[in-house]
Amino acid sequence: MYAQMVKSGAADDSPEARAFQARIDAGEKIEPKDWMPEGYRKTLIRQIGQHAHSEIVGQLPEGNWITRAPTLERKAILLAKVQDEAGHGLYLYCAAETLGVSRDDLTRDLLSGKMKYSSIFNYPTLTWADMGAVGWLVDGAAIMNQVPLQRTSYGPYSRAMIRICKEESFHQRQGYDIMMKMAGGTAEQKRMAQDALDRFWYPSLMMFGPSDKDSVHSAQSMAWKIKMNTNDELRQKFVDQTVPQAEYLGLTVPDPDLTWNEDKGGYDFSEPDWSEFFEVIKGNGPCNTERLAARNAAWDDGKWVRDGLLAHAQKRAARKVAAE
Numbered sequence: 001m002y003a004q005m006v007k008s009g010a011a012d013d014s015p016e017a018r019a020f021q022a023r024i025d026a027g028e029k030i031e032p033k034d035w036m037p038e039g040y041r042k043t044l045i046r047q048i049g050q051h052a053h054s055e056i057v058g059q060l061p062e063g064n065w066i067t068r069a070p071t072l073e074r075k076a077i078l079l080a081k082v083q084d085e086a087g088h089g090l091y092l093y094c095a096a097e098t099l100g101v102s103r104d105d106l107t108r109d110l111l112s113g114k115m116k117y118s119s120i121f122n123y124p125t126l127t128w129a130d131m132g133a134v135g136w137l138v139d140g141a142a143i144m145n146q147v148p149l150q151r152t153s154y155g156p157y158s159r160a161m162i163r164i165c166k167e168e169s170f171h172q173r174q175g176y177d178i179m180m181k182m183a184g185g186t187a188e189q190k191r192m193a194q195d196a197l198d199r200f201w202y203p204s205l206m207m208f209g210p211s212d213k214d215s216v217h218s219a220q221s222m223a224w225k226i227k228m229n230t231n232d233e234l235r236q237k238f239v240d241q242t243v244p245q246a247e248y249l250g251l252t253v254p255d256p257d258l259t260w261n262e263d264k265g266g267y268d269f270s271e272p273d274w275s276e277f278f279e280v281i282k283g284n285g286p287c288n289t290e291r292l293a294a295r296n297a298a299w300d301d302g303k304w305v306r307d308g309l310l311a312h313a314q315k316r317a318a319r320k321v322a323a324e
């Protein structure tokens with residue numbers, strides 16, 4: 001850990017670094033033009049950039065079902081949700097840009113596979129019940145992680161999170177509403193709901209990152225209040241919140257070892273298969289290739305739009321100069 005802190009500049013004992021840490025400890029927000037250690041800036045670019053990419057790639061598994069939604073109302077709701085995800089990506093790219101990185105750089109690193117996005121979006125969405133499971137579990141996990149980030153130390157990130165969390169609550173409710181319909185429907189619909197829970201349970205637990213003992217960044221990120229909780233703390237809160245919701249639906253969490261632990265006031269539960277998690281984040285999950293191919297195709301197909309907008313902006317700027 002110390003070697004990592006030295007490398008990132010975290011062990012910097014300069015007066016600026018000490019004053020910076022004092023501001024963080026006092027709960028002050030850091031703004032773009034304030035002095036900040038290089039490691040703080042880089043960690044934020046990594047986390048905010050990955051978060052933005054997750055919102056953008058996260059449109060794909062749900063986008064898959066817009067044309068197949070069972071009713072016009074469900075289609076309109078899903079379309080609005082997927083549009084919200086695009087908006088979240090844009091707020092987050094803007095927040096990252098305040099740290100001196102361009103959106104083009106971030107996009108290039110996503111498309112080349114250099115930067116990560118959330119592991120969860122490398123799993124396929126096979127049935128309509130998966131739209132329920134994604135909203136309920138994936139957005140539920142996202143909210144659990146992102147509500148504390150509203151208090152993160154970097155001003156632009158914290159403000160983006162406030163807005164995003166409002167929309168995520170609607171997303172989670174729409175997912176749970178689909179699960180209510182499916183779980184309370186025909187035997188076949190209930191089977192689909194259970195199957196979606198079976199497939200999305202462990203990948204949702206993985207969204208919080210590796211166990212604390214394997215988390216590389218947590219200690220420093222928490223000292224800087226870039227992260228407010230450890231990965232395991234949030235995973236535990238998610239399980240404690242979600243198990244009663246599954247019971248209400250009449251569904252079974254696919255974990256034979258799940259038991260209420262009176263002493264800790266929470267559930268004991270099985271860890272996900274961490275070897276699967278590390279394979280997925282290395283690029284070897286079920287849909288990694290397909291997701292990156294889809295983003296690259298969208299980037300290439302959109303070139304004429306970007307070129308057109310740029311040419312238009314250049315013409316307008318030239319006209320303005322000529323008129324002055």
Ligand code: BYC
Pocket residue numbers: 046047050051052054055056058059085116117118119120138139141142145206207208209210214215216217218221227231281
């Ligand atoms: N997936 O030291 P650690 C959404 C990486 S969008 C992939 O614990 P950290 C939604 C980690 O990057 C949800 N990679 O890392 C959108 C690191 O590798 P690098 C996205 C993961 O950063 C559309 C290594 O593992 N939310 O909800 O301290 C529709 C070691 O981990 C993952 C955010 O991005 C993962 N799950 O903690 C619906 C929230 N976990 O970078 C929904 C903001 C870990 O050294 N991010 N890794 O190569 C965070 O809170 C933190 O970055 C994490 C990880 C808790 C995710």
